Amino acid sequence: MSPRTNWGGNLVYAATGLVEPVSIAELQQLLPTLESPRALGSRHSFSRVADTTGVQVSTASLPRSVEVDSDRSVVRVEGGVRYAELCPALDRAGLALANLASLSHITVAGAVATGTHGSGDDTGSLATQVRALEVVGWDGELRRLGPDHPDLPGAVVSLGRLGVVAALELAVEPSYEVAQTVVEQVPLDRVLADLDAVTALGCSVSLFTTWTSPDVLDQVWVKRRGDRPTSPDPAGALGGRLAEGQRHPIPCVDPAPATEQGGVPGPWWTRLPHFRADHVPSAGREIQSEWLVPRRQAVGAIEELRGMADRLTPVLQVCEIRTVAADDLWLSGAHGTDVVGLHFTWHLDPAAVAAVLPELETRLAPFAARPHWGKVYREGELDPALLYPRWGDWRDLVRRWGASG
Ligand SMILES: Cc1cc2nc3c(=O)[nH]c(=O)nc-3n(C[C@H](O)[C@H](O)[C@H](O)COP(=O)(O)OP(=O)(O)OC[C@H]3O[C@@H](n4cnc5c(N)ncnc54)[C@H](O)[C@@H]3O)c2cc1C
Known part of the structure; x- marks a missing residue:
């Protein structure tokens, strides 16, 4: 079997085999016969969460109703x-x-x-x-x-x-319909002075920055539902300027893969994602990391990022900051608390990313930051029991179900 990689290209899977069942009946027959099986979706994770020392089970050829x-x-x-x-x-x-x-x-x-x-x-x-x-x-x-x-x-x-x-x-x-507007050159201090007001500007708000100018966010993407009352004009509220034309989250990258902006309403699924379904998403050839911090501590965590801006920028394509509502799912990054996600799209340079992670994780540790399971973090340094109150229950569940891999 030739080496197989994930979508981002930062991982060569350790799996010794790959099977691709075409029916649920075949899947049922196969699974008990496989060594340490692990499901494989579209390979978009950057961590080894979809990897195994045994056999990966692709879902690509299963029925898709x-x-x-x-x-x-x-x-x-x-x-x-x-x-x-x-x-x-x-x-x-x-x-x-x-x-x-x-x-x-x-x-x-x-x-x-x-x-x-x-x-x-x-x-x-x-x-x-x-x-x-x-x-x-x-x-x-x-x-x-x-x-x-x-x-x-x-x-x-x-x-x-x-x-x-x-x-x-x-x-x-x-x-429902959604319209998205991009505002550029937004002063960070203005955002941090009332982060709640900023993230309430739309049903989905993303702050993008390369940290090249640590006091200015490159872009804020505001997505608004047509079936909800409108709030203030985003550019005025943010103290930035409306983008003229389409933008990619990474400055100066061709915006062709980005979903339509300019405040033009369209079906929800053509505006909520940043990238169009019919284009190759993002820049490709990249590594991603993300940590989720409790929302009430987000300003302090963002200040930590600003404090290491000069170490982030050489490795970084773009950083995205956004909110996620609390839930009760045991291993969710938002378990029990509203969170703010601090996301990093890095250059495809595993050594440089590995070099920046220790300082980043040390700075975010006081905020009980939970890493995104599908992105790159220092797996050996993580003690999930400290971050997920239901970790023990989940381990019991995995044992009861006869864990593999
Ligand atoms: C360009 C890009 C943009 C991204 N944007 C976001 C984003 O906006 N927000 C965000 O949170 N994340 C984002 N991610 C991360 C991505 O959403 C996750 O890594 C996601 O898990 C990938 O899904 P996948 O189908 O590729 O699964 P894989 O990476 O193939 O697998 C992920 C996990 O799911 C399990 N799995 C897959 N299929 C099954 C199945 N049928 N049954 C049981 N387990 C299964 C695997 O075993 C593994 O544990 C992005 C990644 C990329 C590359």
Whole structure:
């Protein structure tokens, strides 16, 4: 088998094999026969969360149906379905999801397994949309966890440790439109003086900066729902200037992959992600890291980043800061508290990234920062029991389900 890498190109998987079942029946037969199996979605994680010393189980060739149940306001999607397939189907049915990540090329099962999130004061991570799971356990048995099943809050953000998710039920709502506006050259002190007012400017607000000018944010992307009352003019509120034309989050990069801006309303799924479904997302050839800090401590954490700006910029393509609402999912980065995500898109230079992580993690440690499971952090330094109150319960759940990998 030739070496296989993740999407970003920073990882060569250690897995000794890869299987690609084409049906749930085949998956059920295969799993008990495989050594340390681990599900593999669209390979967009930068950490080893989808890796194993045994066999990866790709969901790419499993069935990909999408079944809308308007009466119950849910949609049932099979595990290998990507948001880019799901969203247009929902939109055709007049329905929508509450939130999306920055790109829709990822699988639904892979996204919820790592607590992937978008942005929004009132919206939780994509995992909070899950109402039920159908999981093929390592023993080959298909188990359904409905909304009231006591294991569901532990099984949603699973890190792929409980089996292969064959299907998920997600909450849906009536379709809505979103318009996004980009404001440039925003004074950081003005933002930090009232961060709550800034993140309330839209249903989704992202602060982007390269830290090249530590006192100025390069761009603020404000996304507003057409079915909610409008708040103040974003440029005036932020003290910046409206971008003239399309922008990529990374300054001076071709904005063609970015979703439409300029305040033009459009269907929710064509505006909530930063990147268009029909383009190669982001800059490619990159590494990502992210830490989630309690919202009430976010200003102090952002000041820590400003304090090391000159060490960040040489390694950094762009930093993104956004909010995620609290939830009760055991391994969610937003478990029990509203959080602010401090995200870094690094250059594809693993040694340089490894060199900057110790100072970054040391500065963020007093804020009980939780690393994003799908991005790069110093795994050996993490004690999850200190950060996740339900860690012990999750370990018990994994044992009960016959963990593998
Ligand atoms: C360009 C880019 C932009 C990104 N933007 C965001 C963002 O906006 N917000 C954010 O939070 N993250 C973001 N991420 C990170 C990304 O969303 C996560 O890493 C996500 O988990 C990737 O999903 P995937 O389908 O590629 O899963 P993989 O990376 O293949 O796998 C991730 C995990 O899911 C498990 N898994 C996959 N499929 C299944 C299944 N069927 N059953 C059980 N377990 C399964 C795997 O075992 C593994 O543990 C981004 C990544 C990239 C590359």
